[in-house]
Amino acid sequence: MCMEKISLQKFGLTEKEETVYLTLLANNSLTANDIATKCGIHRQVAYDVLARLLDKGLVSSIQNNSKKVFSAMPPKRLLDEAKENNLLLEKMLPQLSLQINSRKEDALVSVVRGKNSVKEVIKLIQDKMEEGAREHLVMGVDDKMYMKYAPIPLKKFMKFLEEKNLRERVLAMEGEKYFAGEKRSLYKFIPKEFFNPTATHIAGDLVAILIWTNPPTAIIIENKETADAYRKYFNLLWKVAKTKKWRSAV
Numbered sequence: 001m002c003m004e005k006i007s008l009q010k011f012g013l014t015e016k017e018e019t020v021y022l023t024l025l026a027n028n029s030l031t032a033n034d035i036a037t038k039c040g041i042h043r044q045v046a047y048d049v050l051a052r053l054l055d056k057g058l059v060s061s062i063q064n065n066s067k068k069v070f071s072a073m074p075p076k077r078l079l080d081e082a083k084e085n086n087l088l089l090e091k092m093l094p095q096l097s098l099q100i101n102s103r104k105e106d107a108l109v110s111v112v113r114g115k116n117s118v119k120e121v122i123k124l125i126q127d128k129m130e131e132g133a134r135e136h137l138v139m140g141v142d143d144k145m146y147m148k149y150a151p152i153p154l155k156k157f158m159k160f161l162e163e164k165n166l167r168e169r170v171l172a173m174e175g176e177k178y179f180a181g182e183k184r185s186l187y188k189f190i191p192k193e194f195f196n197p198t199a200t201h202i203a204g205d206l207v208a209i210l211i212w213t214n215p216p217t218a219i220i221i222e223n224k225e226t227a228d229a230y231r232k233y234f235n236l237l238w239k240v241a242k243t244k245k246w247r248s249a250v
Contacts, residue, residue, distance in 0.1 A: 016041065020049045021058055024072035031067050107223035117218040118149040121208045122157050124220065125201055129166055133204035136161075137234045139171035140196040143180035145212055158182040171237055179246050188241035202230050 013021065019039050024030060030038070036046040050070055053059035061070045112120050125136055146154050161168060161184035170187045172179070173195040181187060199210040205224040211217045221227075 014049075014052075016045065016049050017053055020046065021053060021072055024059060024070060025075070029062075029064075029069040029071045031069055035070070107221060107226060109222075110220045112218040112220065113215065115149050115215045117216045118146060118210065119153045121201060121210060121218050121220070122146075122150055122153045124206060124208060125203045126157055126160055128204035128206045129160075129164070131204060133206075134166060135203070136166070136168035137202040137231060138168065138199060139234055139237060140199045141170050141172050142197060142199065142212070143172075143176075144178050145199075145210075145216070147180055149216060154180055158184070161185075169234075169238065171234070171241055174242070179248050181246075182248055187244075187246050188238060189244055190237060190241045200230065200234075202227055202234060 016039075019041075020035055023035060023038050027034075027038075032043060032046045032050060035041075035050070036043040039046070041049075050059060050061075054061065058073050059070050060073055061068055063069075129136060158181070160166075162182065165184075167184045167186060168181070170181060170185055172187055172189055174189045174191050176189070179185075179187065197212065199212075201208040201210070205222055205227045207221040207223075207227050207230050209219040209221075211219070
């Protein structure tokens with residue numbers, strides 16, 4: 001029987017490669033027939049998978065009498081390969097970025113679902129500000145939700161604003177008493193009846209809309225005209241919003 005699987009697919013292994021590698025880790029050495037039996041796969045499939053694992057340096061083989069037996073290499077090889085892939089990706093990033101810039105779409109729209117969607121939105125906003133956007137605008141904010149789903153990324157973003165001498169303007173609901181903003185955050189308040197609880201972020205050509213479903217959903221739009229339109233709407237609300245004293249709750 002194969003040992004209980006630990007997910008290694010994030011390291012680039014297929015499901016069958018993962019199964020065979022973990023099975024070899026749990027045994028000293030096995031033939032292809034042994035592996036096929038233990039993992040419930042066809043013998044030829046076992047040979048194909050072993051060939052790929054040999055290429056990746058995760059499996060070794062020796063001739064034992066008339067039989068070829070296979071053994072798993074130490075798991076550290078997974079880390080070594082991940083580091084090599086990261087170095088390769090770093091070298092490829094400039095060329096990949098050129099491919100993005102050459103695309104013809106007027107607007108890029110994507111949807112991210114799950115608890116990491118909040119973290120992804122914060123990261124995208126910071127990326128836009130590092131690219132040259134001088135200000136982050138957000139309306140419909142509920143700071144408790146950000147602290148629930150992404151407290152560490154949010155604190156890092158606040159530190160980034162202070163270090164880079166950038167700012168954010170935030171439209172919150174009147175009566176709100178919980179604020180995650182810090183020195184570089186400016187808050188104004190709008191009446192509850194006009195408050196939209198869907199958080200909308202604007203930075204550069206980015207509009208990111210966070211819907212507080214369970215788990216959250218983010219709609220991400222990259223388009224200058226759309227961002228400019230949202231920015232104008234934000235500034236209109238900002239003019240009529242009230243200024244009040246507030247103090248960070250975190």
